[in-house]
Amino acid sequence: MQPRQxxxxxxxIPLIGFLLVALLVGIHWGAVDLSFDQIRQGFWxxxxxxxxxxxxxxxxxxxxxxxxxxxGGLAVAGAAxxxxxxxxxxxxxxxxASSGAALGATLALLCIAGSITVITATWQIPWLIxxxxxxxxxxxxxxxxxxxxxxxxxxxPLLTLILAGMALSSFTGALVSLIMFxxxxxxxxxxxxxxxxxxxxxxxxxIMAVPVIFFSGGLLWLMSRPLDLLxxxxxxxxxxxxxxxxxxxxxxxxxxxCTAACVAVSGVIGFLGLMAPHMTRIMLGPRHGLMIPGSCLxxxxxxxxxxxxxxxxxxxxxIPVGIVTAMMGCPFFLFLLISRGxxxx
Amino acid sequence: MNKIYHKLCLILLMLGAxxxxxxxxxxxxxxxxxxxxxxxxxxxxxxxxxxxxDDRGVEVDIPQKPLRIISLLPSHxxxxxxxxxxxxxxxxxxxxxxxxxxxxxxxxxxSNPGSVSLExxxxxxxxxxxxxxxxxxxxxxxxxxxxxxxxxFESQSVADIAHSIRGISRATGHVEAGDELxxxxxxxxxxxxxxxxxxxxxxxxxxxxxxxDQPLMTAGPASFIGELIKLIGGENVFADVEIAYPQxxxxxxxxxxxxxxxxxxxxxxxxxxxxxxxxxSERPGWKEMxxxxxxxIYIIEDDLISRPGPRVVQGLQKIAQALYPEAFPKQ
Numbered sequence: 299m300q301p302r303q304x305x306x307x308x309x310x311i312p313l314i315g316f317l318l319v320a321l322l323v324g325i326h327w328g329a330v331d332l333s334f335d336q337i338r339q340g341f342w343x344x345x346x347x348x349x350x351x352x353x354x355x356x357x358x359x360x361x362x363x364x365x366x367x368x369x370g371g372l373a374v375a376g377a378a379x380x381x382x383x384x385x386x387x388x389x390x391x392x393x394x395a396s397s398g399a400a401l402g403a404t405l406a407l408l409c410i411a412g413s414i415t416v417i418t419a420t421w422q423i424p425w426l427i428x429x430x431x432x433x434x435x436x437x438x439x440x441x442x443x444x445x446x447x448x449x450x451x452x453x454x455p456l457l458t459l460i461l462a463g464m465a466l467s468s469f470t471g472a473l474v475s476l477i478m479f480x481x482x483x484x485x486x487x488x489x490x491x492x493x494x495x496x497x498x499x500x501x502x503x504x505i506m507a508v509p510v511i512f513f514s515g516g517l518l519w520l521m522s523r524p525l526d527l528l529x530x531x532x533x534x535x536x537x538x539x540x541x542x543x544x545x546x547x548x549x550x551x552x553x554x555x556c557t558a559a560c561v562a563v564s565g566v567i568g569f570l571g572l573m574a575p576h577m578t579r580i581m582l583g584p585r586h587g588l589m590i591p592g593s594c595l596x597x598x599x600x601x602x603x604x605x606x607x608x609x610x611x612x613x614x615x616x617i618p619v620g621i622v623t624a625m626m627g628c629p630f631f632l633f634l635l636i637s638r639g640x641x642x643x
Numbered sequence: 644m645n646k647i648y649h650k651l652c653l654i655l656l657m658l659g660a661x662x663x664x665x666x667x668x669x670x671x672x673x674x675x676x677x678x679x680x681x682x683x684x685x686x687x688x689x690x691x692x693x694x695x696x697d698d699r700g701v702e703v704d705i706p707q708k709p710l711r712i713i714s715l716l717p718s719h720x721x722x723x724x725x726x727x728x729x730x731x732x733x734x735x736x737x738x739x740x741x742x743x744x745x746x747x748x749x750x751x752x753x754s755n756p757g758s759v760s761l762e763x764x765x766x767x768x769x770x771x772x773x774x775x776x777x778x779x780x781x782x783x784x785x786x787x788x789x790x791x792x793x794x795x796f797e798s799q800s801v802a803d804i805a806h807s808i809r810g811i812s813r814a815t816g817h818v819e820a821g822d823e824l825x826x827x828x829x830x831x832x833x834x835x836x837x838x839x840x841x842x843x844x845x846x847x848x849x850x851x852x853x854x855x856d857q858p859l860m861t862a863g864p865a866s867f868i869g870e871l872i873k874l875i876g877g878e879n880v881f882a883d884v885e886i887a888y889p890q891x892x893x894x895x896x897x898x899x900x901x902x903x904x905x906x907x908x909x910x911x912x913x914x915x916x917x918x919x920x921x922x923x924s925e926r927p928g929w930k931e932m933x934x935x936x937x938x939x940i941y942i943i944e945d946d947l948i949s950r951p952g953p954r955v956v957q958g959l960q961k962i963a964q965a966l967y968p969e970a971f972p973k974q
Contacts, residue, residue, distance in 0.1 A: 328892070328894055329892035329894045329895040330892075330894045330895055330898045349897060349898055349900070349931070352897060352927075352928040352931060353894045353897055353898065353928065356927035356928040357893050357894050357897070357927065357928055358894060426857075486855065486860065486888070487855060487857065487858070490858045490890060495858055495890075497857075497858040497859060497890060497892075497893070498856070498857055498858060498859050498893055500926075500927045501927070609892060609894075613892055613895065614881060614883065614884060614891050614892045614895035614896075615881075615884045615886055615889035615890060615891055615892070616858070616889075616890045616891060616892055617890070618890075
């Protein structure tokens with residue numbers, strides 16, 4: 299590693315600090331007030347059956363951790379998609395992962411409502427996660443197949459991917475809307491799922507989703523050199539000796555896997571996967587070796603902050619976290635854009 | 644050339660049709676709004692013609708006893724049957740499942756408040772349509788424009804029940820039956836309140852009504868169910884939420900530790916309280932809740948407590964039995 303890059307690693311420290319602060323705030327703040335003393339006591343006595351330790355260990359801690367992991371995962375996937383497509387507008391949902399997952403989850407919710415209505419059995423959540431995951435993989439797989447079949451001159455596979463993704467996204471989106479419209483007693487459930495929420499998520503979800511997020515995110519980090527090359531354009535990358543097709547497919551598969559795992563446990567949380575990589579790029583520069591872990595840290599911190607707000611703003615009621623990420627993220631993002639524009643003048 | 648000519652003709656035809664429709668619908672814009680109320684002395688023996696003012700403030704002139712009534716709200720359907728106007732009905736929604744006579748009426752698919760087919764409604768030649776309030780405002784205005792007599796009555800709260808009964812009974816010629824029904828309902832509600840009164844302690848039992856589990860949703864005090872819980876002396880654990888059906892924090896629920904959990908029984912849903920208790924106690928942190936520990940989880944038929952109609956007393960009794968089992972000793 300060159301000395302210059304070593305120097306750049308130092309720039310990660312504020313991000314790590316931000317994440318730690320966000321985690322602390324997320325654990326401290328909630329619908330129920332917990333003082334730091336109570337948190338310390340509850341933290342060291344996880345087996346105790348007091349309300350405090352139940353709330354801390356069973357509800358708040360898993361939720362904060364899951365928010366951090368999903369935020370990090372979405373940000374990394376967003377960074378990878380932006381790199382592969384060389385498109386600043388690309389986000390984790392660009393080739394249909396979100397709409398596929400939404401369709402899968404909607405169908406699962408419908409089936410659950412058909413058989414066992416009111417009460418959650420523990421197996422319902424895994425099933426929801428699995429069908430969301432399957433839906434995402436199916437739709438993205440279909441996008442790849444369509445792109446391969448159309449095979450327009452072999453020069454524009456990226457464009458075909460994006461277009462096929464858009465087309466299939468609107469198709470599955472229409473299916474979800476149709477299901478919502480025909481089952482309007484399910485409207486709130488599906489709608490709140492489409493807006494994204496960490497409400498009622500426990501350790502189960504973490505056990506299921508986090509390994510996938512870590513695995514695919516790590517894979518993407520390992521491929522940061524190829525990503526750097528790919529972002530120069532196909533010709534340059536090929537001249538530099540990269541087998542484009544192989545790496546592109548691997549990156550896309552890993553990023554889709556990561557997105558699907560995130561969406562499956564949290565619903566569709568928009569804007570963060572688009573915003574976090576851009577913000578990190580402004581702070582750390584465009585090299586993926588730094589930008590991917592940076593995006594991960596920033597995305598995790600932002601998601602924890604957003605979820606904390608979602609839990610507390612109108613407590614004891616909650617709002618879907620997707621609303622918060624968009625409302626909170628947009629002004630900050632615009633501010634960064636403007637300030638960067640002024641720097642370069 | 645021929646093709647272009649054909650297309651041109653088609654476009655012109657379509658334009659003509661559109662403008663024709665436009666001019667037709669714009670004319671009868673506010674027929675009923677400016678009519679002055681007719682003096683009641685004009686009424687004949689059967690009480691018609693009658694002018695009834697609905698919740699939109701629209702006064703509808705009903706020249707004679709309506710015999711082709713359509714109700715687009717399950718609670719209004721129940722009211723119509725309860726006051727003896729069921730025989731005058733021709734249609735109701737596909738959600739209207741009570742009383743059993745609704746099976747003989749034409750069911751109008753109503754998957755969404757706005758998604759009913761206006762053509763179907765008009766084709767049935769109704770002489771009066773009953774609708775809900777704000778929820779179906781758009782539909783009411785559309786039907787008014789088509790010169791279909793429409794009365795819209797809000798159906799959200801206990802007070803709305805009496806109000807709707809009064810309006811519906813006047814419009815259908817069952818004034819006496821309507822007044823009797825209102826009187827009876829008031830009496831029964833008072834009797835129930837009196838019955839649980841001796842068992843009421845300070846504040847009453849803390850109640851959590853779970854509308855939905857994922858996301859965790861409850862009924863706030865602004866909702867009809869929240870109103871019923873309060874009416875019978877229960878203390879809603881989420882009484883401080885303004886939204887009618889809010890998504891709520893699980894942490895707060897565990898901290899507020901409800902004494903009783905009420906679950907709605909939806910169609911094909913589970914009815915076995917034991918199974919519900921075991922499922923609820925599987926959720927992290929719920930095992931310690933008084934309601935789960937003391938097995939005070941009750942399933943209540945959804946229709947009874949979500950429809951502000953004449954069956955409200957049955958729903959209220961179910962809630963009272965759940966909250967004060969000691970007031971209802973088993974025979």
